[in-house]
Amino acid sequence: MPTVTKKVALAFFLVLAALAPIASSIPFYPDFLGHNDWMKLLSHVSIFGIGALGINLLTGVAGQVSLGHAFFMGLGAYVAVVFGAPPGDLWGLGLPMWIWLPLAGIIPAIVGLLVGPAAVRVRGLYLAFATLGLVFIGEWAWRNLKFVTGGAFSGRKFPKFQWRVWKEEEPVVDFASDGEWLGFEITEEAKIYLLMLGFLVVATVVAKNLQRTRTGRAFQAIRDRDIAAEVMGVDEFRYKLTAFGISSAFAGVAGALFASFVGRQIPETWDLFLSVEFIAIILIGGAGTVSGALMGTAFVIILPRLVQDFTEWLSGVIESGEGTLATVADVVVAISADDGGLINTIPGVGPGLSVFQLNQVLFGLLIILFMIFEPLGLYGIWVRVRNYWKGWPFTY
């Protein structure tokens, strides 16, 4: 059970997060968070947070390594688009969000339960490979089911975040356009952010509480030693299946939200790299912990943006003038075609990694470094920091 301090800190943090859209009108609040691109970034974090909570339940808590998360995210997205998109050339029923969003969780959960029995038989690494196969089979299906997905490399539009009671013209709550809420001018991006933050809070509460139920404890028992769990009366088959179902539901909802958030998705989105990204998120965050999953998501999604800002700032320093920093930066960053450098800010010209590629390399490097030096991830670091302050001035 959380302590009073923890509750207060959590409430404070939540209020801060909810106030981010009106950052500019609050003193001492970082102004940039309210800008539209940061609102988008934070929405992205919230959505991937839901997905990360799902894979965390399956891989972190129940110990079943799955590379199939991208498949279930894709499935959720396409369920959402079939039920939510307006009828046209491609399949679409034009139903409201309160129908397509839950279905985007329920149907992947059912599919998860259907493929589950096969997955339950397969253990350890063989499971990782089997779920890897699922991603490739899924990609083939998405590319060929043109009437649902729009086909390879073209994709289709996904339903907007608009809250309707049924199919009426004017949505009751429209998250997809700028407007005024409670006297504040608020942009589309900020509205979507608040909605996603709401979903993330719900998902977090569900995931956190689930870990404390009989089911959650059973997951952990199976992870720690499956035979011992069985001996104690934990029905391994049933609980592994449950883990698959719940994780797929989280993935489906995250996939649906992500597709709608981006607006247009191609079938190639749901590839192995996405699954790897989620595995990386929970490992960097700290496998098996809810706060770790969320910290990992924020870290993995926001870091590329920070790297980009940093390289842009460096190019600015180089252009603006002399000094030690400019000289050092000039060696690292290439700002023109004939300029040598490790990082290349002009796309497609000369040697050197683009900022995107640099981020990929950093991503891979982070996975490795965390696995080698801090297997408990950001959560482990946080625990050490917390214990230091708790024990201060003593070091033990």
Next chain:
Amino acid sequence: MTAEVMSGVILGQAEHSQLAGAVVSGLSLGTIYALLAMGFVIIFKATQVVNFAHGALATVGAFITAGVAVELNFPGRFLDVHPLFGWSISVMTALVLSALMGIILERIFLRPMVGEDLFSVAIVTLGMNVILMTIVTDYIGPDPRSMADPWGDAVADLGFVIIAHTEIAQFIVAVALVLLVAAFFRSRTGIAMRATAFDQEAARAQGIKVGAIFAIAWAIGAVLATVGGIFGSVYPRRVGVYSDTALLVFRAFPAIILGGLDSVVGAVIGGLSVGVAEALAGSYLNHPWFGTGFSGIVPYLLMVGVLFIRPYGIFGTEEIRRV
């Protein structure tokens, strides 16, 4: 599917048997899978590392070959020899470099992980895969790099089937490599490797240099991956090495699973059968109902099917579970 051409389908004319064409092209694809799978299994057995970066090893290895043969033009710039001989020397040089790469990667990224559980180590190789693929993709640039192999797109007509010269070369090389690996496992070092695979600590207690065994295993794995990558980047399959060369290894994973993660023989048999199954599907299952690219997922369907019946592969050893 850039420039991926099934030789049997494109070249198969009326008098050539479709079945024979599919089987031959399947076997040739299968030998590539077998080489990749064999390297993977050797690394896994000897060092307890599930190497998700095997695709990157193949791509980087093939890229090094292209670099040595084309950009460096070694040994062509010094010697004027028969192209086949010259190219063989280029490939040998590239193989040595690839082996070094394998050893260095193991030493830097995987040695600190010795003794950790399989999954954590597998994740490290996933990270390695991302890094290597990003860098090599950047170096390859927008167009595939040619292997500059001496055979080009020459083909031989055997009457019932047409076969590319590269495929003949590939069969010979693959058989030679399989025999070499078999001989290696009977040598003193090979026996030491088998002992290490059985129990690292016990092997160490017997005076086996486990670290050296790890390095050798990674060198062998990298060399086999490079050979697979080279033959996967020449005429009937692709025009050169490109980032999608790594996909070849992702299709070799089913071959590994089919044979069982820890069986070298299984890797070869699994590779060949997956290759043949894929080629047969590509040749016969072209009804619109199957959509495009169905042959590409046949390996995975096969893998999922086999895992359902035998959850540890056909030749793999069943894990003994203890409390």
